[in-house]
Structure formats: structure tokens, C-alpha cells
Amino acid sequence: MTDKHTNIILVGLMGAGKTTVGKLLARHLDKCFYDSDHELVRRNGVTIPVIFEVEGEAGFRRREEAVIDELSSLDNVVLATGGGAVLSAQTRALLKSRGTVVYLRGTVEELWQRTRHDRNRPLLQTADPKARLRELYTQRDPLYREVANVVIDTSRQNVNTLVRQLEQKLAGMPD
Numbered sequence: 001m002t003d004k005h006t007n008i009i010l011v012g013l014m015g016a017g018k019t020t021v022g023k024l025l026a027r028h029l030d031k032c033f034y035d036s037d038h039e040l041v042r043r044n045g046v047t048i049p050v051i052f053e054v055e056g057e058a059g060f061r062r063r064e065e066a067v068i069d070e071l072s073s074l075d076n077v078v079l080a081t082g083g084g085a086v087l088s089a090q091t092r093a094l095l096k097s098r099g100t101v102v103y104l105r106g107t108v109e110e111l112w113q114r115t116r117h118d119r120n121r122p123l124l125q126t127a128d129p130k131a132r133l134r135e136l137y138t139q140r141d142p143l144y145r146e147v148a149n150v151v152i153d154t155s156r157q158n159v160n161t162l163v164r165q166l167e168q169k170l171a172g173m174p175d
């Protein structure tokens, strides 16, 4: 059975640090780390842009929903989810029931600085990627907040500080 408080699930926009913070947090808490994006790439043997190209965003979302269902049903994991995972109502319900959900929040400016040189994010391959990021922020911030038990502001915080802060918050949470 899945014990709600053995899993930590990270949500947030592209560049929020879910993968980076998640890996370090898992090491500190002695939990296994999974990343839904990495798992999709590993299982399908192609990059995320290729999945988007071949199956469209809808195809990617179906695969993402299934892999998050599977990974979140494990115990004692830190799970970094893809930035758009919360678009699925089914996934939102699942995440809330399967772990302590942490929203890593960042300003659009910072998220932009962290993602601008990376071509691996198909949703940002537009004429004005920063404006796109702003739109995604407006659309998704309420969804991240809806699922989150904890909201962490990542602005001007290095990864080590964030992990320490997160560990303290998690330790202080009721069972």
C-alpha cells in the first residue's frame, strides 16, 4: 500500500528545478529518485521533442499520465514530474493521494534564464519563448497550487539551500 508521506512529488514549470532539486533531495532522504521525463525518454528510446513530433502533445500527455501513475504507486520515492503533468485532472487527483506534493515556484524571468539555452523543451520552440513561458505560468500556477501541500519559492535560492529548506518543511509536517 502507498503511504502518503513516504513519497515526495515535485511539480512546477520548466526550469523550476524539479530534476535538479529532486535528485539531491532523494540522496539526502535516502529515497529513490525518478523523473517522469527521463523515464519516458528511457522507455521509448527517443527524446521528448521526437515524441511531440511523432505523436503530438496529446500523445505525449497520454504517455506521461501512464508513467506518472506507475511511478507514483511506488513507495519511498522522490518523483520529479514533467512541467505539464498537472494539466491532467486524473494526474492531479493521483498526485494528491500518493505523496506529499511540493510546488517549486519561480519567477518567469528566472525560469526563462534557466531554460533559454536548452532546445529540449518543445513547448518553448516558438518565436517568443519567454511570452510562452509567461502564458504557461498564468495557466498552470493555479493547478500547481491546487495539488501542492508545500509551496517553495526558488527565486535567488541555490539548490543546496532549497533542499535544506525543503527538508525542514517536510520534517515539520503532520503525519
Ligand SMILES: Nc1ncnc2c1ncn2[C@@H]1O[C@H](COP(=O)(O)OP(=O)(O)OP(=O)(O)O)[C@@H](O)[C@H]1O
Binding pocket: 012, 013, 014, 015, 016, 017, 018, 019, 020, 021, 037, 080, 081, 082, 083, 114, 115, 121, 154, 157, 158, 159, 162
Ligand atoms: N535554484 C536554482 N538556482 C539556479 N539554477 C537552477 C536552480 N534550479 C535549477 N537550476 C538550473 O536550471 C536548469 C533547469 O533545471 P531543471 O532541469 O532541474 O528544471 P525542471 O524543473 O526539471 O525542468 P523541466 O520541467 O523542463 O524538466 C538547470 O540547468 C539547473 O541547473
Ligand SMILES: O=C(O)C1=C[C@@H](O)[C@@H](O)[C@H](O)C1
Binding pocket: 013, 014, 037, 048, 081, 082, 083, 084, 085, 120, 121, 122, 123
Ligand atoms: O511544461 C511542459 O508541458 C513540459 C515540460 C517538460 O518537463 C516536459 O515534460 C515537456 O517538455 C513538456
Ligand SMILES: [Mg+2]
Binding pocket: 018, 019, 020, 035, 037, 080
Ligand atoms: Mg526536469
